[in-house]
Structures are given as C-alpha cells and as structure tokens.
Amino acid sequence: DTEVTQTPKHLVMGMTNKKSLKCEQHMGHRAMYWYKQKAKKPPELMFVYSYEKLSINESVPSRFSPECPNSSLLNLHLHALQPEDSALYLCASSQDGGGREQFFGPGTRLTVL
Amino acid sequence: EDQVTQSPEALRLQEGESSSLNCSYTVSGLRGLFWYRQDPGKGPEFLFTLYSAGEEKEKERLKATLTKKESFLHITAPKPEDSATYLCAVQAGYGQNFVFGPGTRLSVLP
Numbered sequence: 584d585t586e587v588t589q590t591p592k593h594l595v596m597g598m599t600n601k602k603s604l605k606c607e608q609h610m611g612h613r614a615m616y617w618y619k620q621k622a623k624k625p626p627e628l629m630f631v632y633s634y635e636k637l638s639i640n641e642s643v644p645s646r647f648s649p650e651c652p653n654s655s656l657l658n659l660h661l662h663a664l665q666p667e668d669s670a671l672y673l674c675a676s677s678q679d680g681g682g683r684e685q686f687f688g689p690g691t692r693l694t695v696l
Numbered sequence: 697e698d699q700v701t702q703s704p705e706a707l708r709l710q711e712g713e714s715s716s717l718n719c720s721y722t723v724s725g726l727r728g729l730f731w732y733r734q735d736p737g738k739g740p741e742f743l744f745t746l747y748s749a750g751e752e753k754e755k756e757r758l759k760a761t762l763t764k765k766e767s768f769l770h771i772t773a774p775k776p777e778d779s780a781t782y783l784c785a786v787q788a789g790y791g792q793n794f795v796f797g798p799g800t801r802l803s804v805l806p
Contacts, residue, residue, distance in 0.1 A: 625796035673739050682727035682787055687739035
C-alpha cells in the first residue's frame with residue numbers, strides 16, 4: 584500500500600482564522616514532507632521531517648507551523664494567512680530521506696479570502 | 697545550484713503517436729532521478745526512479761532512460777488517458793529535498 588491521506592480535501596479560510604491540515608501514512612516511512620503548489624507550477628518544498636525531527640525549513644513564513652506528532656502523522660498549522668497563500672498543499676512521505684521516491688497525497692486545496 | 701529543465705513545455709499527440717519527453721539536469725552528486733505523472737488538482741503519482749546512467753525502467757506504455765545529463769520518458773502508442781503533466785525531479789548530494797522541473801503538459805487526442 585502506497586497511500587498517503589490528507590484532510591480536508593478543500594479548505595476556505597479568512598485571513599484571521601486558524602486552521603490545520605492533516606496528513607497520514609502507514610507505510611512505515613520515516614521522512615515526511617510538505618509542499619506548496621500553485622497552478623501550472625511544480626511543487627515547492629516547504630518542510631521536511633526526518634525521523635520525526637524537522638530537518639529542512641525552506642524559509643517558510645511563520646504563519647505556517649509544521650508539527651509531527653508521531654512517525655505516521657504530519658500536521659500543518661495555519662494562522663493569519665494571506666490571499667497569496669491560496670494553493671494546493673501536498674504532503675509526501677519516503678522510506679527515508681536518502682535518494683528514495685516520495686509518495687504524495689491527493690492534496691488540500693486551500694483558498695484564503 | 698541544482699537545476700532541472702524539461703522540454704517541451706507542452707505536447708499534443710494523436711492517439712498512437714509515440715514521442716519522448718526530456719528532462720535535463722545540472723546537479724552535484726545525483727542520488728536519484730524521479731518521474732511523476734500529475735492530473736489537474738491531484739497529487740503527483742510516482743512512476744519511476746533512476747539512479748545511474750544507462751538505467752532503464754518500463755511500465756505499460758512508458759519507458760524512462762537516464763544519461764549523465766538528462767533523462768527521457770518515452771511514450772509508446774499513447775492513449776487519451778495518458779494526458780497529464782509529467783514532472784521529473786532530482787535529489788542530489790546529502791540533501792533530502794527534491795528539485796522539480798517545470799513539467800511537460802501532455803495532451804493525447806483521440
């Protein structure tokens with residue numbers, strides 16, 4: 584099974600709201616990733632967790648806050664977002680961080696009003 | 697700086713008309729090159745991993761090859777359901793991040 588699940592599928596939020604995106608995998612993978620994807624552009628890496636520790640933060644604004652409660656779960660907490668943050672947010676996982684394929688979830692379509 | 701380019705940007709084929717997509721890369725210490733298929737509004741679907749020059753992988757109508765500077769995704773006798781954006785990504789050095797190319801949007805007309 585190579586499934587990564589994400590909830591919710593769609594999210595509309597105001598600029599003052601606080602919301603969270605959730606990601607789950609049961610493949611025993613030890614690396615998990617958050618990407619942001621704008622229309623007709625490739626995914627852009629935001630964060631990498633390796634063995635439940637944050638290993639890469641690609642200079643993402645502090646209004647995005649990642650959390651890895653355990654090896655199967657990854658959250659992205661959102662607060663005071665801007666309309667330009669509207670995008671498809673993708674979660675991915677890989678067996679580890681070293682040269683292994685990443686498996687992506689279906690994404691959460693986020694709209695910030 | 698690691699760079700990945702893809703060509704063409706968009707490709708329209710008739711059903712059954714075979715073609716190739718190109719992914720060129722400039723990286724220090726390639727650890728892996730990955731091909732994905734992405735349908736609109738969905739997450740990328742993993743297709744292939746290639747690790748060293750000369751390596752080839754096949755899956756149904758798709759065949760991926762790798763040289764020291766580029767990779768090709770050959771599509772043989774494509775069908776309309778092969779229409780999608782095809783992304784390649786590389787992982788290099790000791791980093792964990794993927795560097796994605798901009799993608800090739802493929803349309804296969806019946």
